[in-house]
Amino acid sequence: MHNIDTDSEDELPSGWEQKSTEDGNVYFINTCTNKTQWTHPRTGRKKEIPKELPFGWTKSVDDEDKPVYIQKETGNKTYVDPRLAFATDAKEHVHDFRQRFDASSTAFQVLHGVDLSGKYALVTGSNAGIGYETAKSLARHGCNVLFANRNMESTQQAIQTIVQETKASEDDLKSIHLDLTSLQSVKKCAAAIKTVFSDHLDIVILNAGVFGLPYTETEDNIETTCQVNHVSHTYLAILLEPLLKKGSRVIFVSSESHRFADLKNVFTLQNIAMPKDAYSSMMAYNNSKLYNVITAKVLSEEWRSKGIYVNSLHPGNMVYTNLSKSWWLFRLAFFVVRPFTKSMQQAAATTVYAATAAELEGVTGLYFNNCFYCEESAMARDKNIAHELFAMTLKIVAARVGAEGLQKYLDKYTTTKPLSKDETSNESEKTATKE
Known part of the structure; x- marks a missing residue:
């Protein structure tokens, strides 16, 4: 199986655990000192987890109203949020993400x-x-x-x-x-x-x-x-x-x-x-x-x-x-x-x-x-x-099947009427004649 967590720096130092809040935020706790923090103790970065549970999991509560997670296929229960296995660095910019997969991934x-x-x-x-x-x-x-x-x-x-x-x-x-x-x-x-x-x-x-x-x-x-x-x-x-x-x-x-x-x-x-x-x-x-x-x-x-x-x-x-x-x-x-x-x-x-x-x-x-x-x-x-490409594509389509659904783009990208079928199919011959 391809290992999606390839960066060893993400491994927690001894004595630290990763946990999630009820609303899905990730925090870290030092089990020796009971110190908690929002940033990874090694990388200093915040973590995010998916909004939804992993495929095949459901959430319930136990007799003490504590959240418990159940694997549907096996029935196994755990108090550890399974989304933590898919935690990723919080992005400071929309394009700020690391490569998790490569050419060999399926x-x-x-x-x-x-x-x-x-x-x-x-x-x-x-x-x-x-x-x-x-x-x-x-x-x-x-x-x-x-x-x-x-x-x-x-x-x-x-x-x-x-x-x-x-x-x-x-x-x-x-x-x-x-x-x-x-x-x-x-x-x-x-x-x-x-x-x-x-x-x-x-x-x-x-x-x-x-x-x-x-x-x-x-x-x-x-x-x-x-x-x-x-x-x-x-x-x-x-x-x-x-x-x-x-x-x-x-x-x-x-x-x-x-x-x-x-x-x-x-x-x-x-x-x-x-x-x-x-x-x-x-x-x-x-x-x-x-x-x-x-x-x-x-x-x-x-x-x-x-x-x-x-x-x-x-x-x-x-x-x-x-x-x-x-x-x-x-x-x-x-x-x-x-x-x-x-x-x-x-x-x-x-x-x-x-x-x-x-x-x-x-x-x-x-x-x-x-x-x-x-x-x-x-x-x-x-x-x-x-x-030019988008404008010509719009005109070619509109000439054949009408401008329904295209008009706002035609108005924006074109200033001339759509090409007719004859104009499009004979364009090469017209250009050759002019030359």
Whole structure:
């Protein structure tokens, strides 16, 4: 088992004990002198414990009205608050937290002791691969999970497998149809989600994606990789805004590939997708992953005042999933490096960490890798690129399915009318003619 407390300085000196108050504060007592204090006797730092009991625990009182904690599965009782096992340093700044996990950590380890009962999560691309492992990990800890996928048969099979493996309640796992190659499907899905989770969504994980596709266009006349990985997910996130409340988290699953994006054949053509005559499947993927990081940063600023936290992340390099199924050579390459890459559980760890870690409360607009934040590429931090990308994305969506749910962002980010389908699809030809 991965040791989440890796700093020996956190060990208490001899004769000291760590205790909690009724309202959940941590204090320290010297059993020899009966001296008490709020700060750790070795580090001098205050400690915090989770607001909720660890998963599988409940609280009661004994005959003398003293609090007693009961482990549901075994029935074991203790007077020691089990939350103390998960105490962390109190943060002086929102980004003041230490790395508890790394590349070898699994999603199950990240969620150790975390109780997600009563939480509601949406995961796209959750019938297979990393998305499936993410959904399974959340469900294992009591989360209500909505599986948003195109293939409903495989989704139902995935749900049944998770119920069998995790003892999760089938009533807590639901499916909904979502085809990211269709903006109408996204619109319809968002409306349906609002009927399933009429009150709120705690977690939105935008995980689905495609990789290595030859040049194709969707029914919306948008290059497929760009639409599936970026446009549709951006549209879905915005449409779900009414369900997001203070403390909700939105996660864009991006990739380190975003560092290799090249926009010289994109923004010069006033479009966000690579044109057919300059198309590269790898570059289309890289660009779409850059767009994920940028969009997360834009929405993090838009929703910061509401207490909605938006972050992006890299799950792992060349993880062996169905993502590489588009071409036999990609499939072979992923297979060859499989022994040296992350397992599915390890690949889901950073997503689960960003979605649930207590120390990330209030943290927004960051990019995570190996369960810790790191600096994005320079292009991902370029506010001019971000503004232009977001504006063009909004116009492209509005031209196809209308401005419902988008108008306030259109008013802010655009000064011209949305591009029509003809304008968008013929943009490359118009530019070439002018040249």
